[in-house]
């Protein structure tokens with residue numbers, strides 16, 4: 001690598017010309033191929049990807065397309081590499097970059113906004129008005145790894161320094177991939193906008209974001225924190241992450257009444273909806289007290305009927321969030337560094353990069369109760385043996 005102004009350390013961190021990378025073909029089709037290693041530009045670094053986690057939104061991208069937007073359209077057959085929850089090691093610095101050092105371990109946020117639109121200027125770079133406008137003649141400098149630009153199912157990727165979160169050496173690669181997940185939970189609580197200490201929170205849906213929403217809410221001092229879901233094993237992990245009470249909605253016909261009962265007979269102050277269930281929004285607006293706030297963090301897959309009159313009569317606030325804005329990942333990483341919760345409780349499986357289709361199957365079909373499945377380009381020999 002020898003572009004002008006790019007700094008490398010070839011002795012300690014050699015960078016090959018090409019890399020192994022998965023690309024999206026037709027819907028649901030992933031192809032393992034070779035791609036050139038990209039070169040960092042101004043305000044960018046090259047990250048050697050040490051681990052990447054699989055997210056439910058990856059399934060949306062791989063099977064349906066949106067929210068990925070590549071060259072103004074669907075992401076299929078465009079030599080596009082998905083994957084967005086990754087961490088790694090900085091191996092090259094773009095011109096002028098002195099904020100990070102070669103060899104530094106980092107977690108990577110997904111969204112680098114254009115930096116010039118109204119929302120980016122407000123810190124809401126995950127709602128950048130120039131989303132996806134980063135190709136050809138309309139290059140606005142926007143990047144969303146694995147959504148609008150190449151992501152992490154490969155060995156090397158360039159990233160804007162705004163998206164990097166430095167991590168400590170005692171954080172494992174697997175835990176490093178969860179900084180973004182915890183950051184999304186932190187962003188949900190940021191957007192809800194209250195001083196959460198001593199206030200009641202119900203989290204609906206014990207997926208990765210729901211489970212870490214429990215952890216972050218508890219770390220912020222919420223009381224009580226109630227988690228609802230359908231799988232006892234996941235609800236138990238929720239307890240280990242700080243839930244004061246859990247409700248299995250399969251065994252509890254009236255989940256709204258049960259949540260109120262667990263909160264001293266009253267509605268809760270906040271609901272973070274992470275289940276994407278069709279009934280979840282109406283349940284959420286009935287779980288909160290008058291003037292309460294609901295954050296919708298899950299991507300629903302169909303249009304959902306909502307009881308608007310109930311929301312209006314009771315002055316209920318509804319927030320939608322995309323991703324992990326307002327530098328929430330940095331606050332989440334601070335909690336993880338302080339060991340305020342053990343995010344690794346949601347990591348269940350690790351596979352090699354060339355086993356990505358198996359890893360996706362485990363995550364999608366929840367094989368062996370999989371929750372967070374991680375893929376590594378360079379697996380330790382011992383890990384690989386354990387996986388086989």
Ligand SMILES: [Zn+2]
Pocket residue numbers: 055056057058084085
């Ligand atoms: Zn994700």
Ligand SMILES: [Zn+2]
Pocket residue numbers: 113114115116117118119120121125127128129130
């Ligand atoms: Zn923008």
